[in-house]
Amino acid sequence: MSNNRQAGVDDFLTRLPKVELHLHIEGTLEPELMFALAERNGVELPYADVEAARAAYDFSDLQSFLDLYFLGMSVLITARDFHDLAMDYFRRAAAEGVVHVEMHVDPQAHLARGVSLDTVMQGLISASRVARDELDLSTAMILAFLRDQPVEDALKVLEQAGPWLEHFSAVGLDSAEQGNPPSLFREVFARAGQLGLARVAHAGEEGPPSYIREALDELDVCRIDHGVRAVEDVELLERLSDEGVVLTVCPLSNVRLKVVDHLEQHSLPRMIDAGLNITLNSDDPAYFGGGMRDNFAACQRAFGWSDETMRWLASNAIEAAFMDESRRDALRARLADTW
Numbered sequence: 001m002s003n004n005r006q007a008g009v010d011d012f013l014t015r016l017p018k019v020e021l022h023l024h025i026e027g028t029l030e031p032e033l034m035f036a037l038a039e040r041n042g043v044e045l046p047y048a049d050v051e052a053a054r055a056a057y058d059f060s061d062l063q064s065f066l067d068l069y070f071l072g073m074s075v076l077i078t079a080r081d082f083h084d085l086a087m088d089y090f091r092r093a094a095a096e097g098v099v100h101v102e103m104h105v106d107p108q109a110h111l112a113r114g115v116s117l118d119t120v121m122q123g124l125i126s127a128s129r130v131a132r133d134e135l136d137l138s139t140a141m142i143l144a145f146l147r148d149q150p151v152e153d154a155l156k157v158l159e160q161a162g163p164w165l166e167h168f169s170a171v172g173l174d175s176a177e178q179g180n181p182p183s184l185f186r187e188v189f190a191r192a193g194q195l196g197l198a199r200v201a202h203a204g205e206e207g208p209p210s211y212i213r214e215a216l217d218e219l220d221v222c223r224i225d226h227g228v229r230a231v232e233d234v235e236l237l238e239r240l241s242d243e244g245v246v247l248t249v250c251p252l253s254n255v256r257l258k259v260v261d262h263l264e265q266h267s268l269p270r271m272i273d274a275g276l277n278i279t280l281n282s283d284d285p286a287y288f289g290g291g292m293r294d295n296f297a298a299c300q301r302a303f304g305w306s307d308e309t310m311r312w313l314a315s316n317a318i319e320a321a322f323m324d325e326s327r328r329d330a331l332r333a334r335l336a337d338t339w
């Protein structure tokens with residue numbers, strides 16, 4: 001049973017207005033919906049049932065997860081599928097006190113299967129409207145490039161996204177990190193900047209601290225996704241602190257992908273002591289055993305953090321989000337209400 005249900009819906013961590021800056025919408029696909037969509041679309045899955053799928057989520061590293069992540073999304077075919085995927089997640093997120101979601105979208109993973117960007121975007125945009133109108137949940141989208149695919153493909157996707165650009169706040173960089181340094185994508189990110197998009201990139205999840213530097217220096221990112229390996233480099237820690245770079249850390253993800261053995265050994269407390277601008281996020285909640293509230297609760301338990309620390313983390317995310325200033329003000333007020 002999730003901590004959310006154990007704790008009831010009126011506890012402090014649920015009431016805390018949580019802003020999610022690091023989420024892959026394709027990583028919110030719960031096995032139950034995966035099976036329903038497989039049946040609707042006549043797609044074969046390699047799992048006997050929902051329990052077998054969950055049992056297969058026993059990862060040894062990022063790649064072992066990515067293999068099942070790309071396999072799972074094979075059930076997403078129509079705009080309605082993408083709408084249902086996002087709504088299923090938005091309802092769960094809203095129920096645990098998430099007030100704003102910034103979702104990475106991986107167009108290349110769908111284009112490669114013959115699913116058009118129009119299909120993906122129609123579904124995600126319609127779900128975002130329902131989330132705003134019915135759940136008071138605001139959203140933003142991040143156009144993510146698969147870093148283990150050719151740079152030319154990323155440039156093509158950026159071009160293709162032209163008609164949808166107003167729906168994207170930023171571009172991002174995800175998938176297999178080792179051996180695929182940020183600098184490869186310099187030209188793509190420069191072009192995105194010219195188009196008025198902000199830039200974020202996964203760096204320092206499995207890759208070395210030098211990838212974090214590259215993302216800052218060569219891709220001009222405003223946020224680093226993960227960034228946990230920064231602790232191996234004292235000078236980098238100092239720089240991240242001085243520049244107030246936002247890090248979107250995903251604690252339960254790091255445990256499930258064996259970036260750390262146990263949450264208690266996570267470098268989060270050291271990162272906070274070093275003065276970093278930390279936010280907590282869920283990454284791929286359907287695969288990593290918990291959503292935003294679970295990530296907050298697990299950290300509070302593991303590190304003995306006060307409610308004030310939890311408020312500080314929530315505030316960092318509100319300040320770093322791609323949202324209009326009236327929404328930011330409203331969320332600051334919601335946060336102040338938790339005192």
Ligand code: HPA
Pocket residue numbers: 024027062069174175176202205253283284
């Ligand atoms: O945690 C992640 N890291 C890199 N790529 C990803 N794509 C989905 N989730 C992830």
Ligand SMILES: [Zn+2]
Pocket residue numbers: 022023024174202225283
């Ligand atoms: Zn991620």
